[in-house]
Amino acid sequence: MPRVEFDVSSGVSPDRFLAALTDFSPKRAEIWPNIDAQHLKIHEVGANSADVTEGSSIAGGVWERNCYDWSTPGTVRVETIESNAWRPGSFWLYHVKPTDTGSHIHVTVDRRPASFKGRLIAVVLVIGGRRVLRRATEQVLQRLQQPAD
Template structure:
């Protein structure tokens, strides 16, 4: 079993990050590269939870998302072709006085078969950088999404210039 921990400061608020994390619409892979649209299936969704299958590259997992606590989102793996046991993700958000937010992520990968155990070992050692890069990309994509949200769409004449 591998436990991987990341922390990053972001200009996004916790609400903005949670909105990105719980946006299960088309194009999710632009925010989360390991969640290809072809794998994405929302089984159930409520005001503060969702039951979603997602993945990429032949690896999928069904996750129960719980965002009932505005400062914490817990993703619990309920089924997967490689992950089992205690697998999942926990995002914790801490607002800072300067208006930024610290995003703290703990990823647990508990392989349920040989492939999962090998992947878990790889992710916990040499593959940690790959997950960290994916996390960094997600933070940047959510920041970019929110910086565009406040701007009006460009006028046609602006596009022609």
């Protein structure tokens, strides 16, 4: 069960980052590098939660149905309901705090493999997950700093 934690600071405001994290419009796949438009399916979105299937073509296709919960201010929990790689209960947890220049983001990723594919990806996460996932989050933040079209 790999668990990866990392921190990122950015000039992006907490509100802007949290809005991107909980935006389930078609532009989601443009902002988040690990989400392909063809794997994105919105089941339900409420005031503080969402039920969403998302994934990517990486490793022959990895998808998961997630329950997003942002009912606690500054926090978004993304918990796996079902997946072709991860067991239910796997999660991403984002804690976002304001700073004088933008935001500080602490991310915890807890992955529980449910298949051979999940176990292979878990090995990669143990070896270089922190670096790869931090870089992906930094890409999101860079995209959010670009002027809107």
